[in-house]
Amino acid sequence: MCGIMAYIGNQEALPLILKGLKRLEYRGYDSAGVAVLNDNLKISKKKGRVIDLETSLEKKDLHGSIGIGHTRWATHGEPNDQNAHPHISGNGRIVLVHNGIIENYNTIREELTRSGHKFQSETDSEVLVHFIESIQEQNQCSLEKATRIALSNVVGAYAIVLLSLDEPDRIVAARKSSPLVIGVGKDFYFVASDASPIIEHTKDVIYLKDSEIAVIEKGDLLLKDVNNVKSLPFVQTLEIDLDSIEKGGYDHFMLKEIFEQPRSIGDCMRGRLNAETGQLVLGGIQEYADQLLNADRIIMIACGTSWHACLVAEYFFEEFCRIPVEVEYASEFRYRNPVIEKGDIVIAVSQSGETADTLAAIEMAKSKYAIVFGICNVVGSSISRASHEGAYTHAGPEIGVASTKAFTAQLIVLNMIALQLAKKKGYLDQEKFNFMLKEMSTIPGKVERALKNNDKIKEVAHKYKDAMNSIYLGRGYNFPVALEGALKLKEISYIHAEGYPAAEMKHGPIALIDENMPVVVIATKDSTYEKIVSNIQEVKARKGKIIAIVTENDTTIKDFADHVIEIPEISEALSPLLTVIPLQLLAYHIAVMRDCNVDQPRNLAKSVTVE
Numbered sequence: 001m002c003g004i005m006a007y008i009g010n011q012e013a014l015p016l017i018l019k020g021l022k023r024l025e026y027r028g029y030d031s032a033g034v035a036v037l038n039d040n041l042k043i044s045k046k047k048g049r050v051i052d053l054e055t056s057l058e059k060k061d062l063h064g065s066i067g068i069g070h071t072r073w074a075t076h077g078e079p080n081d082q083n084a085h086p087h088i089s090g091n092g093r094i095v096l097v098h099n100g101i102i103e104n105y106n107t108i109r110e111e112l113t114r115s116g117h118k119f120q121s122e123t124d125s126e127v128l129v130h131f132i133e134s135i136q137e138q139n140q141c142s143l144e145k146a147t148r149i150a151l152s153n154v155v156g157a158y159a160i161v162l163l164s165l166d167e168p169d170r171i172v173a174a175r176k177s178s179p180l181v182i183g184v185g186k187d188f189y190f191v192a193s194d195a196s197p198i199i200e201h202t203k204d205v206i207y208l209k210d211s212e213i214a215v216i217e218k219g220d221l222l223l224k225d226v227n228n229v230k231s232l233p234f235v236q237t238l239e240i241d242l243d244s245i246e247k248g249g250y251d252h253f254m255l256k257e258i259f260e261q262p263r264s265i266g267d268c269m270r271g272r273l274n275a276e277t278g279q280l281v282l283g284g285i286q287e288y289a290d291q292l293l294n295a296d297r298i299i300m301i302a303c304g305t306s307w308h309a310c311l312v313a314e315y316f317f318e319e320f321c322r323i324p325v326e327v328e329y330a331s332e333f334r335y336r337n338p339v340i341e342k343g344d345i346v347i348a349v350s351q352s353g354e355t356a357d358t359l360a361a362i363e364m365a366k367s368k369y370a371i372v373f374g375i376c377n378v379v380g381s382s383i384s385r386a387s388h389e390g391a392y393t394h395a396g397p398e399i400g401v402a403s404t405k406a407f408t409a410q411l412i413v414l415n416m417i418a419l420q421l422a423k424k425k426g427y428l429d430q431e432k433f434n435f436m437l438k439e440m441s442t443i444p445g446k447v448e449r450a451l452k453n454n455d456k457i458k459e460v461a462h463k464y465k466d467a468m469n470s471i472y473l474g475r476g477y478n479f480p481v482a483l484e485g486a487l488k489l490k491e492i493s494y495i496h497a498e499g500y501p502a503a504e505m506k507h508g509p510i511a512l513i514d515e516n517m518p519v520v521v522i523a524t525k526d527s528t529y530e531k532i533v534s535n536i537q538e539v540k541a542r543k544g545k546i547i548a549i550v551t552e553n554d555t556t557i558k559d560f561a562d563h564v565i566e567i568p569e570i571s572e573a574l575s576p577l578l579t580v581i582p583l584q585l586l587a588y589h590i591a592v593m594r595d596c597n598v599d600q601p602r603n604l605a606k607s608v609t610v611e
Helices: 013-027 050-056 105-114 124-139 143-151 253-259 261-269 289-293 304-321 356-367 382-386 405-425 430-441 443-451 454-464 476-493 502-507 529-540 576-593
Strands: 003-008 031-037 041-047 066-072 094-102 156-164 167-176 181-185 188-192 204-207 212-217 220-225 298-302 325-329 345-350 371-376 389-392 469-474 496-501 518-522 545-551 563-567
Touching: 003 013, 003 094, 003 156, 003 167, 013 031, 013 050, 013 066, 013 188, 031 050, 031 094, 041 050, 066 094, 066 156, 066 167, 094 124, 105 124, 124 143, 124 156, 143 156, 143 167, 143 212, 167 188, 188 212, 253 261, 253 576, 261 405, 261 443, 289 371, 289 405, 298 304, 298 356, 304 325, 304 345, 304 405, 304 476, 345 356, 345 405, 356 371, 356 382, 371 382, 371 405, 382 389, 389 405, 405 430, 405 576, 430 443, 443 563, 443 576, 454 545, 454 563, 454 576, 469 476, 469 502, 476 496, 476 518, 476 576, 496 502, 502 529, 518 529, 518 576, 529 545, 545 576, 563 576
Parallel strands: 298 325, 298 345, 345 371, 371 389, 469 496, 469 518, 518 545, 545 563
Antiparallel strands: 003 066, 003 188, 031 041, 031 066, 094 156, 156 167, 167 212, 181 188, 181 204, 212 220
């Protein structure tokens, strides 16, 4: 959650920090604030968007070449000016921004209160900066040492950046279970929650490791851990460019990212899948390939949209690889006592690679000697480092909070893993293997065709923009797509929607259907087609409004559906890559027509890095 931005160099810090916070606003937008260090600490923060903060600063003097900023997604304390970051110590000499949750903050707060500390907010973050102040005063030590001692005594997750009046040429930053990246330039450094606000200034970055602390001055960078052990910085070069994080003429990032899917799917397969030669190679899955080949079962862990991608992959793995697959919510998996044997295969899927529950589930699986394959989009992310092996989706930056192109890229990677595994296990002969590779190679072009229905989908959206509820139905491979379509509508339009297996409609949801209930049905030509036709007729008999996703040239469903949206013909196992496209567009247009903030829906943040 939340976005951190900091700068130290020779330029004015405030404009750089504000611009960076705008790029990070998809991570949190309840409130925002900045602190600039010059002869003194100047702090300004405000409830609302970064633009609200920027407007409030027009008549304020915040000059200086070192500063920190924050855009907040509330955890402790409601969104208001007092709870906004940065937070300042009791003596007014240390200022801090913080992502994450300090779980034992209440115990620390009570102890500090007894010592005379007074707090202005409800946040755990203010407690942390007071704690660091207290340690520094007791030990008469540097800010870095006080921070190290404090972090050795807190429980929870954090990414923090601090400034001190007593050390006016220095930034101290640290992380644990919450991302933090340092941008390295000539005589300047940036610190941010992710690379998006950095890339227009430098492509050289350092990803802080867990429990690592950075002491940054204008011409120097020192890394050490909480035990005071120094480490050498590993500088990586970012592969993304500035255009990838701009809207590029689209009204919203979400719409841009939906229309980027022909390219992002192609990028995901490029260099891995060659339909002409019948080759499929995943370079990141080599060392543990034999364990994967001989696995008795596979456990997939994820959250949200990534969980839906895993549900689709479960069908694919079991059909082609004949391996039992269990799909688990990472948030539940980590808190029960799952049966994990040594050598079990766990596949963890996350767009950001920073999802807190998924990371914790990975660590638990590794503690039981499972082998973890990570599937994520962000190079250098925590999940990519925590996994034994894995693959990047190469979808490019996804700024819209509601995930779209990440879903299809995750499906492509999971399908490629399954096909490679099925071939090695002997369940796919060369002819069938080649057929599936050719089918996959056609997907970018077929997604392009599916996107041409945008105007028609917009017309359908207009008819149902005022609906209060909706039902999404699918069968087989497309049942998880129904769940994903319903999630998209809920996330960005705030319309209540539920996804169901179509056959389960008679076991309860059919009671909800009347003339005011839109029912979105995925009804492509596949092995369950006749059954889904019967389900549609059951809805129509109760006057429900049918929006049907069908295969091109379908004539049967047109006779009784209220609206028909076509997709190109594709193998049943790959159909979710196409059926999800109209559902993404439908949710998008309904949300826009309802005047919702599509890219930053209320109460949501892009990367869930706290519990």
